[in-house]
Amino acid sequence: MSRSFQRFREVVEDRHRYAVEWKARGGGRVFGYMCTYVPEEILYAAGILPVRILGGHEPQDVVEPHIHSMYCPFSRDVLGQALKGRYDYLDGVTVGHTCIHIQQAFESWQFHTPASFSYLLYVPACLHSPHARSCFLEEVKIFKDALEEWLGHTIPPEKLERATEVYNRNRRLLHQLYEIRRQDDPPVSGSMAMEATLASMFMDKEEHSRLMEDALREIGRESNGRFPGMRLMLVGGENDDIEFVRLVESLGAAVVIDDLCTGSRYFWQEVVTGADPLAAIADRYIDAPPCPTKELEERRRLEHIAKLFSDYRAQGAILVHQKFCDPHQIDLPAIQAYFQERHIPTLHLEFDMTTPVGQFRTRIEAFLEMVQLEIL
Ligand code: SF4
Numbered sequence: 433m434s435r436s437f438q439r440f441r442e443v444v445e446d447r448h449r450y451a452v453e454w455k456a457r458g459g460g461r462v463f464g465y466m467c468t469y470v471p472e473e474i475l476y477a478a479g480i481l482p483v484r485i486l487g488g489h490e491p492q493d494v495v496e497p498h499i500h501s502m503y504c505p506f507s508r509d510v511l512g513q514a515l516k517g518r519y520d521y522l523d524g525v526t527v528g529h530t531c532i533h534i535q536q537a538f539e540s541w542q543f544h545t546p547a548s549f550s551y552l553l554y555v556p557a558c559l560h561s562p563h564a565r566s567c568f569l570e571e572v573k574i575f576k577d578a579l580e581e582w583l584g585h586t587i588p589p590e591k592l593e594r595a596t597e598v599y600n601r602n603r604r605l606l607h608q609l610y611e612i613r614r615q616d617d618p619p620v621s622g623s624m625a626m627e628a629t630l631a632s633m634f635m636d637k638e639e640h641s642r643l644m645e646d647a648l649r650e651i652g653r654e655s656n657g658r659f660p661g662m663r664l665m666l667v668g669g670e671n672d673d674i675e676f677v678r679l680v681e682s683l684g685a686a687v688v689i690d691d692l693c694t695g696s697r698y699f700w701q702e703v704v705t706g707a708d709p710l711a712a713i714a715d716r717y718i719d720a721p722p723c724p725t726k727e728l729e730e731r732r733r734l735e736h737i738a739k740l741f742s743d744y745r746a747q748g749a750i751l752v753h754q755k756f757c758d759p760h761q762i763d764l765p766a767i768q769a770y771f772q773e774r775h776i777p778t779l780h781l782e783f784d785m786t787t788p789v790g791q792f793r794t795r796i797e798a799f800l801e802m803v804q805l806e807i808l
Pocket residue numbers: 504505506507530531532533534669670725754756757758759760
């Protein structure tokens with residue numbers, strides 16, 4: 433494995449150390465954020481390092497008094513991380529309003545381990561509404577005002593423009609990495625791509641982009657020599673389970689594309705710059721490939737998944753969601769129907785991110801045999 437990918441792995445595995453060392457190096461502040469609807473560019477423009485809050489994949493033994501057992505394992509694991517003090521270094525915590533589960537985790541987090549700045553950013557529930565754009569922009573303005581009051585200074589437009597450039601560059605580089613996976617024999621495995629993408633959520637974007645440039649050069653020099661296997665797509669929500677992707681790929685498949693909020697949905701859409709930098713940033717979150725919590729009747733999400741599946745020439749799809757995740761469960765029938773109508777094999781798995789993924793081995797093996805039969 434090349435040095436850059438090795439570094440991505442280190443950061444993902446030791447994300448807290450990275451943030452603490454970043455803070456010690458420059459004396460900056462670190463904010464945690466939940467879900468993909470927090471406009472990180474505004475935090476970055478204020479000199480803050482935004483880090484995505486994800487679970488620790490640890491068995492839960494501390495959350496029971498604080499969050500109901502019917503909440504998804506992801507939201508429970510996130511809260512568990514806070515209660516265990518893993519995120520004590522954070523100066524602020526923000527969440528974009530998505531599902532009730534993560535909102536409950538956030539509220540309990542605020543109550544038991546309050547950060548100096550806590551903010552729940554309202555995000556319209558129906559992003560294709562004609563009012564969503566103006567509504568979200570107003571909410572983003574209020575968020576920026578609150579942040580400025582806490583900081584004691586304003587965030588000038590030039591800094592927003594600079595942060596937008598930094599973020600867009602990083603998004604383009606991740607796109608390039610994904611583009612390589614369209615090859616017949618992709619030299620980047622699904623687990624490598626997942627590690628690179630997750631590392632972007634934890635690292636200073638400029639540092640991550642420099643590493644990405646090195647990584648893309650290194651990939652160019654590597655010979656393939658990897659059995660491409662069956663080409664699969666992963667579809668779902670909060671899934672940063674690299675072990676799961678490694679398991680699938682160890683059984684003779686290649687995960688070539690995903691629609692995960694911890695994968696392509698994180699970076700797919702750039703900010704389209706315009707006269708008002710704040711409006712441009714807000715628009716990006718309206719136009720990005722949506723999460724199922726953000727669609728009512730219209731299903732932009734399905735079209736997007738179908739296009740990715742076809743562009744990356746996937747041959748089967750694994751649909752994953754966390755146990756008790758209502759938004760993704762509601763989304764599932766339409767996605768399954770879409771694939772079934774086209775005779776595309778799918779495997780539906782319900783995760784509990786706090787338990788090992790080895791339990792899925794037999795079902796994955798059977799699924800891969802089915803995909804193989806479809807291809808022949
Ligand atoms: S996995 Fe589902 S229920 Fe849990 S936080 Fe994500 S969208 Fe909400």
